[in-house]
Amino acid sequence: MDLSSQTSSLPTCSVSLSINGQKHDLELHPWVSLLDLLRGPLELTGTKKGCDHGQCGACTVLVDGQRVNSCLKLAVSLDGSEITTIEGLGSPENMHPMQKAFLEHDAYQCGYCTPGQICSAVGLVGEGHAHNRAEIRELMSGNLCRCGAYTNIADAIEEVMGAEAAKSNKEAAE
Amino acid sequence: MRQFSYSRAETVSDAVAALASNPEAQLLAGGTNLVDLMKYNVTRPGAIVDINRLPLKEIEDLPNGGLRIGALASNSAVAYDPRVQERYPLLSSAVLAGASAQLRNAATTGGNILQRTRCYYFYDPSTPCNKREPGSGCGAIGGVNRIQAILGASDKCIAVHPSDMCVALAALDAVVEVEGPDGKRDIPFTEFHRLPGDRPESDNTMARGEMVTAIRLEGNHFASHYTYLKLRDRLSYAFALVSVAAAMEVSSDGAIVDLRVALGGVAHKPWRDKLAEAEFAGQPANEETFRQVARRLLAGAKGQGENDFKIPLAERSIIRALKQAASGRPQDQSVKAIQ
Amino acid sequence: MxxxxxxxxxxxxxxxxxxxxxxxAKYAAEHFGPGMLQGYVLFSTIATGRIAEIDTSEAERFPGVVKVYTHENRPPAAKKDEQWKDEVAVPGHPFRPLENDRVLYDGQPIALVVADSFEAARDATSIIRVRYEAGEPHTDLKREQDNSYVPPVPRDKQMAPPPPRGNPEGAFAQAPHQISATYSLEGEYHNPMELFGTTVIFGQDGELTIYDKSQGSQNSHDTVCKIFGLDPEKVVAHNEFVGGAFGSGLRPKYQLFFAVMASLDMKRSVKVEMSRREMFYLTWRPTSIQNLSLAADAEGRLQSVMHHAMHATSQYEDYQENVANWSGLLYKCDNVKITYEITKLDVSTPGDMRAPGAATGVTALETAMDELAYEVGLDPVELRIRNFIHRDQNQDKEITSKALHACYREGAARFGWSERVMQPRSMRDGNDLVGWGMATGVWEAQLxxxxxxxxxxxxxxxxxxxxxxxxxxxxxxxxxxxxxxxxxxxxxxxxxxxxxxxxxxxxxxxxxxxxxxxxxxxxxxxxxxxxxxxxxxxxxxxxxxxxxxxxxxxxxxxxxxxxxxxxxxxxxxxxxxxxxxxxxxxxxxxxPDPSIQKKFSAYTHSGVFVEVKVDEELCRPRVTRVVIAVAAGKILNPKTARSQILGGVVMGLGMALYEEGLADHRIGRIMNPNIAEYHVPAHADVEDIEVIFIEEDDDKASPIGVKGLGEIGIVGVAAAVSNAIFHATGSRIRSFPITLDKILADNLLESETVQ
The missing domain is CATH 3.30.365.10 (Aldehyde oxidase/xanthine dehydrogenase, molybdopterin binding domain)
Incomplete structure (x- = not known):
């Protein structure tokens, strides 16, 4: 897909990205951030722009399983990467456990920082460095929530971490 | 942002050549600082050389018990590496005190040591700034200077270096490995960053065309007596007002054998005074000594008005950090009570 | 009910x-139309003066750019102030983007670049050259306060101070206990996480479908129809999802004007999304200075309340909020004088921000009440109970319901307030001094x-x-x-x-x-x-x-x-x-039922209890525990209601400890217009918060017995934090936010005095 047709006088680069399991072969201007690629040409607007400078975490996505700020990534620099956005984690009909926990715990209000919070929380659980509430709070501090849902976000993450721990204990026992 | 050409370097010499051949070129690694600055039009490179494919991600054991950390190892990879946690817990702690988990996943070791100041005036291209635009003046002097330097500043620039990781690396006497058109060389960490003097545009002592390839750490005896203590305006995800990396070796009778203190948030570079540290060898590791250390380190400190508080804050922080280090109870970055 | x-x-x-x-969920800037263009705004870098020259030629040649708008080529729009006034406009002349060469505040929009991509619009904006004739900026409220004035046209009747009652000066002079102090609050910025943005889809017959970040789709709709003389039937405005606003979206913002202007001019669909930096140039909770004098008799009964409030406004509008009237109605007092003034600065017009007025005025009142409690030697809760009144003395009306006693009782019980030792610096935990503070919150229950x-x-x-x-x-x-x-x-x-x-x-x-x-x-x-x-x-x-x-x-x-x-x-x-x-x-x-309104006032109330821990040497404060008991009529949904209160409390913590625009008054600019350096609370700053609802049966506040919860959560929080910091450290900090340097400075002063 050539997304640069209207400003075609400018140089582009070939980039191949896997986004939510779907392969995209793109011709991109090098100055396009992953965030703007997602929210603009690809119309994957679940990933949010809150500051565009790595100050808020609303744009958090998983790149090769790791949570990063998509606003500070030039899309061309991610050639060959696997990207998971909030849309790829689950749908309203088939939610990811973290999405269900956020819903249940009212871990959001306006919902704008929420996709970034959820991607970040999924990344956090995968990293395995948070073992208590203080560590959850510290390691989720890259996601600002102006509605102040932090207490509920910590509850939601604790629940999912507890469920994961219970699951792995059970598997270990078996 | 200025539009730029983009290329990917496959080898270090490719990258060095690209940098050397084009004065408008800059290297892109994690992008967490460079892309930010480009979006604010603070930095306007004409060419970006993407070095993410270079084989510089490894953290390797060195024969002397040290480690070589590749320039592209992410901040997270460094902080959570079991060897770093075991041998250089100060480094791990300092890295975890900085930025956010997302930024640490993307930011690299080389990028971290090359990050630019957070001075408000540097970040605002419509104001004068000798660092951004040599000769234009310094907006921060006489302006909003709450976050600025109290040590080593000049009448050209009062900005501070924003890194936490670098404060630990300064304390640990790391070595920066660089490679340029004339080959490879080592730069001792404390000589890597520079004070602003008359050339605040220059953050470090690398020559044009050189790039950082690794950080080297020698074996050390600080794994049980260390701390990284950071004071900032909110409890996480904020730059330091003052930070202290402290490490010491203490004899069985409680005397200081080897002392390291580096300060963040107070100067244009991580602040260390090796001569001062040496004076305290043999002194008892107690509060009175620590007070003298603090006063000695801050002897030349000078405030700018709004940031005068950093002097007593730094003094008290140094004392507390040394107490933490001496007692073997380092600050846990998730625990917000100051230990 | x-x-x-x-x-x-x-x-x-x-x-x-x-x-x-x-x-x-699709927010304002997340809609797409065929061939949609994107706009990006250039803002002024002087605070007052005029644009002598603006050179857009290079930007116009930039690949992808379709058009650049400045004051020199802006398409026509309404001429009269009335046509620019939205549903909640304040007295004055509403700001009109690109109207002329005048610059009224730093960050004023002075050009719009429209291009075929976001990046082209953004990057072309950076090569527009502007030459200004700059005037000397006046942005420091402390320096300009002598120029303050009583707003000649009140924003609405409720906001004018009540007439003085009794003999406040005389009662003050005669009372055995008096406190008098000045409280200042720095400017705050709403910073909802969603950036202001508008998408306009240009229909085949010229009809406009507008997605606007707004707290009222009809306000957006009606305002653009008036400004551009559009047929209201051919314009639909949407705001199905709004990524936070906290008051910043009450009045339409300039991106709505720009998106509609460019869409009509080019007959194309257009999207304009702001940068985070621009979010600091829109509207704000104004910097304020307040003087409060309270006097009490030997038993702590209030004898005199005198509250003078003053805050900033812009050069072009008289923004007003109800800062001080609360001091005349929250407690019983027969000798009251409330005065209110505003001061013009070279800034954008301030606006309503979560509990506008109350968040500011009650912070001063409730800190002063704590000072009075120590002056009289009474527990701060007891002082408030002794001054309880079930009547609005400002308007001489009954109150529909006021379960404030229960808020104090339940909140104090859950918090463990009875364990509190009155003496400051008497509680500690390791290196921390521990402080417990409380405050009352109040907000209007409106229909x-x-x-x-x-x-x-x-x-x-x-x-x-x-x-x-x-x-x-x-x-x-x-x-x-x-x-x-x-x-x-x-x-x-x-x-x-x-x-x-x-x-x-x-x-x-x-x-x-x-x-x-x-x-x-x-x-x-x-x-x-x-x-x-x-x-x-x-x-x-x-x-x-x-x-x-x-x-x-x-x-x-x-x-x-x-x-x-x-x-x-x-x-x-x-x-x-x-x-x-x-x-x-x-x-x-x-x-609203006039027969009820004539007889009754309706308010929500809260009791806020806060624990802080302040490192004794390093003076770094943190809030470790909050209990808030809220009386706000019927609670429809305890889950979402609790979230509303949590949000108010968290914003209150920011107000207490962190949030301020750091201004360089030499150039009239906020130097930290970003959310790395304008600190809103992060996860690590928020430990557990407990919310208690005291249900009230109130058939007069509204037909369903609901009073509303959006604001009450923030009111009183900053005062409770400041009171807790006093209790912990003995330092009474009257300038907000209470950053560690202020506690440290007081601590140094204290140790000098001791020496």
Missing amino acids: LNSSKVVGLPLSRIDGPLKVTGR SPAEARVRLSSDGKVVVSAAASDIGTGTYTILGQIGADAFDLPLHAVSVKIGQSTLPKTAVQGGSWTAASSGSAVQVASRMVIATLLRHAQKMENSPLAKATEEQVEVADGRLVLEANHQVGVAISDIMDAAGVTFIEENGKVE
Whole structure:
């Protein structure tokens, strides 16, 4: 897909990205951030722009399983990467456990920082460095929530971490 | 942002050549600082050389018990590496005190040591700034200077270096490995960053065309007596007002054998005074000594008005950090009570 | 009054939640039209003066750029102030983007670049060259305060200070206990996480579909129709999802103007999304300076209250908020003087920010009350209880309900307040000094005129619709609950349509009035649907409801039945079949009842209890525990209600400890216009917060007994934190935010004095 047709006088680069399991072969201007690629040409607007400078975490996505700020990534620099956005984690009909926990715990209000919070929380659980509430709070501090849902976000993450721990204990026992 | 050409370097010499051949070129690694600055039009490179494919991600054991950390190892990879946690817990702690988990996943070791100041005036291209635009003046002097330097500043620039990781690396006497058109060389960490003097545009002592390839750490005896203590305006995800990396070796009778203190948030570079540290060898590791250390380190400190508080804050922080280090109870970055 | 039922009063999850947690909810800048263009704004870098020259030639040649707008080529728009005034405009001359060469504040928009991509628009903006003739900026409130004045045109009647009563000066002079102090608060910035943005889809016949970040789609709609002289029928404005606003979206912002202007000019779809930096140039909670004098008798009874408040406004509008009137009504006092002034600065017009006025004024009042408690030697809760009054002395009216005693009692009990030692610096935990502080919160319980439509279908499904907004408040869910309650349905059987200008008329979402107003309108419309059902049922042969009145029937289990005997009734589907209809739809309307308003004032109240720990040497404060007890009438949904209060408390923590625009008055600029250096609370700053609701039965505040929760959570929080810091450290900091350097400075002063 050539997304640069209207400003075609400018140089582009070939980039191949896997986004939510779907392969995209793109011709991109090098100055396009992953965030703007997602929210603009690809119309994957679940990933949010809150500051565009790595100050808020609303744009958090998983790149090769790791949570990063998509606003500070030039899309061309991610050639060959696997990207998971909030849309790829689950749908309203088939939610990811973290999405269900956020819903249940009212871990959001306006919902704008929420996709970034959820991607970040999924990344956090995968990293395995948070073992208590203080560590959850510290390691989720890259996601600002102006509605102040932090207490509920910590509850939601604790629940999912507890469920994961219970699951792995059970598997270990078996 | 200025539009730029983009290329990917496959080898270090490719990258060095690209940098050397084009004065408008800059290297892109994690992008967490460079892309930010480009979006604010603070930095306007004409060419970006993407070095993410270079084989510089490894953290390797060195024969002397040290480690070589590749320039592209992410901040997270460094902080959570079991060897770093075991041998250089100060480094791990300092890295975890900085930025956010997302930024640490993307930011690299080389990028971290090359990050630019957070001075408000540097970040605002419509104001004068000798660092951004040599000769234009310094907006921060006489302006909003709450976050600025109290040590080593000049009448050209009062900005501070924003890194936490670098404060630990300064304390640990790391070595920066660089490679340029004339080959490879080592730069001792404390000589890597520079004070602003008359050339605040220059953050470090690398020559044009050189790039950082690794950080080297020698074996050390600080794994049980260390701390990284950071004071900032909110409890996480904020730059330091003052930070202290402290490490010491203490004899069985409680005397200081080897002392390291580096300060963040107070100067244009991580602040260390090796001569001062040496004076305290043999002194008892107690509060009175620590007070003298603090006063000695801050002897030349000078405030700018709004940031005068950093002097007593730094003094008290140094004392507390040394107490933490001496007692073997380092600050846990998730625990917000100051230990 | 609405009673708790199968759906009302239950902690149900938000019905809009699945879309939000999966990224499917579409916010203003997330809509697309064919061939859509993107706009990017250039803002001024002087605070006052004029644009001598603006050179856009290079930007116009930039690849992808379609057009650059400046004051030299802006398409025509309305000429009169009246046409620019939106639903909640303040007295003065509304700002008109690109009207002329004048610059009134730093960050004023001075050009719009429209291009075929976001990047082209952004990057071309950076090469526009501007030459200014700059004037000397006046942005320092402390330096300009001698120029303050009483606003000649009050924003509305409620906001003018009440007339003085008694003899406040004389009573002050004679009282045995007096305190008098000055409190200053730095400017705060709303910073909702969503950037202001507008997407305009240009239709084939020139009709406009507008997605605007706004707290009122009808306000956006009506304002652009007036400014551009558009046929209201050919414009639809949407705000189905709003990524936070906190007051910043009450008045339309300039990106709406720009997107519509460019769309009309080029007959193309256009999107304009702001940068975070621009979010600091829109509107703000103004910097303020307040003087408070309180006097009490030996038992702590207030003898005199004198409160003078002053805050900043812009050069072009007289922004006003109710800062000080609270001091005349929260406690009993017969000698009261309240004065209020504003001061013009070279800044953008301030605006309402969560609990506008109260968050500022009650911070000063409640810190002063704590000072008085120490002056008298009384426990701070006891002092407040001794001055309790169940009457609004400002307006000499009764109060609809005021369960503030219960807030103190329950809050104090949960917090463990009785363990508190009065003496400052008497509690510690390791290196930390521990402090416990409290404050009272108060906010108006308002009802605004609102309409709603309810449709009941023969299959039992209900659709509720209104032009209301949900800025994170839970409007979707509570309107659904009220609809479900009326027809005895589970919540999922009700769909809620809000956030569109074509829906029944609703005011902007502000002042905490949406739940009370739109909620009541839904209940009224639902009752009207039931009345229509009854009329149809009574036309049926041998109708068992033939003699029933509207008041005697309700819906239960899909049937219209007698309230007193559910055996007697008719199935809704049978009624509709008999009437030959497939649905019944009615529009309901509520407005304030003048007979109640004449006699009563309505407020929400809270008791806030805060624990801080301040490192004794390093002076770094942190809030470790908050208990807040809130009396706000009927709670429709304890889950979303709790979230509203949590949010208010967290913003209050930011106000207390972190949030301030750091200004360089030499150039009239905020130097930290970003959310790395303007610190809003992060996860690590928020330990656990406990919320207690004290339910009040109040049939006068609103027809459904709801009082609203959007603001009350923040009021008093900053004072409770400052009081706790005093209790911990003995340092009384009267300048907000209380950053560690202020505590440290006081500590150094103290140790010098001791030496």
